[in-house]
Each structure stands twice: as structure tokens, then as C-alpha cells.
Amino acid sequence: MPNIKVGFTPTATPQFTFDPEHQHMQGVGTIVFTQDGTSPQWVFKSCNIDNNSGGQLVVQPLPPNGKTLNVQDKFLNVTAKQTFKYTITVTQGGTDYTSPDPDIINDPPSGGSGGSHGGSGSGSQGGSPAPAPQKN
Numbered sequence: 001m002p003n004i005k006v007g008f009t010p011t012a013t014p015q016f017t018f019d020p021e022h023q024h025m026q027g028v029g030t031i032v033f034t035q036d037g038t039s040p041q042w043v044f045k046s047c048n049i050d051n052n053s054g055g056q057l058v059v060q061p062l063p064p065n066g067k068t069l070n071v072q073d074k075f076l077n078v079t080a081k082q083t084f085k086y087t088i089t090v091t092q093g094g095t096d097y098t099s100p101d102p103d104i105i106n107d108p109p110s111g112g113s114g115g116s117h118g119g120s121g122s123g124s125q126g127g128s129p130a131p132a133p134q135k136n
Contacts, residue, residue: 005036016099033069044069079112
């Protein structure tokens with residue numbers, strides 16, 4: 001599962017950090033947002049995803065402690081790159097803070113040059129390389 005570490009400090013500029021800022025997905029999966037830092041004083045409250053009318057990305061219910069946030073990527077009928085901007089809202093000391101908009105990018109493997117069926121000449125299928133042509 002991909003993990004995005006979210007840092008938040010209300011007095012810092014910027015208040016939010018995301019690692020990675022751009023999460024690339026190449027198939028179905030759950031993106032797990034976790035708190036970055038030691039003993040953070042904030043909890044996740046919500047996630048809002050733009051341009052998600054087809055239900056491609058589904059925000060899962062928050063756990064009671066608010067320490068993680070999960071987004072399921074259904075990766076439905078993805079034939080071209082799709083970018084989804086999102087915002088995260090956190091709560092600290094009774095005040096809500098909303099992040100700027102990093103993104104999740106659904107990027108399908110292209111024509112057999114990646115994905116789960118081997119790579120583009122990477123030798124992932126095993127065997128020896130073809131011998132070089134010989135000159136006479």
C-alpha cells in the first residue's frame with residue numbers, strides 16, 4: 001500500500017507537508033495517509049477529492065483515533081493519465097486546518113512496457129539475452 005506522510009505545524013510556512021506530494025498509482029490499491037513527526041497533536045478529520053464524480057477514489061471511514069486516513073483507488077477503466085487534486089483537513093486544539101491541494105495521479109502502464117507482466121527488456125522474464133550478430 002502506498003503511504004503518504006503528512007506533516008502539519010500550524011505556525012510553520014507551509015503548514016502542511018506531503019511525502020510524496022504527487023502519489024502515482026498504476027493499479028487498484030489503498031493509499032494510507034499517516035502522521036509525520038513525533039507525537040503530533042493533530043488528527044485527520046476529512047479528505048476532499050476534486051473531479052471524482054465517477055467514484056474513482058473512495059475515502060474510507062476514519063479510525064476512532066484519527067491517526068490515519070485511507071483512500072481506496074478503484075482504478076476503474078483507466079486508459080489515460082488522470083490527476084485528482086485533494087485537500088486534507090486536520091483538527092488541532094478544536095481548530096480545523098485545510099491543506100493546499102497535492103495530487104493523486106492514476107497512470108496506467110503503457111502497452112506492455114511495465115505493470116505486473118514484466119518490463120521493457122529488463123530481463124524480468126528470465127533467460128539469457130540474445131547473442132549479438134556476428135560479422136563475417
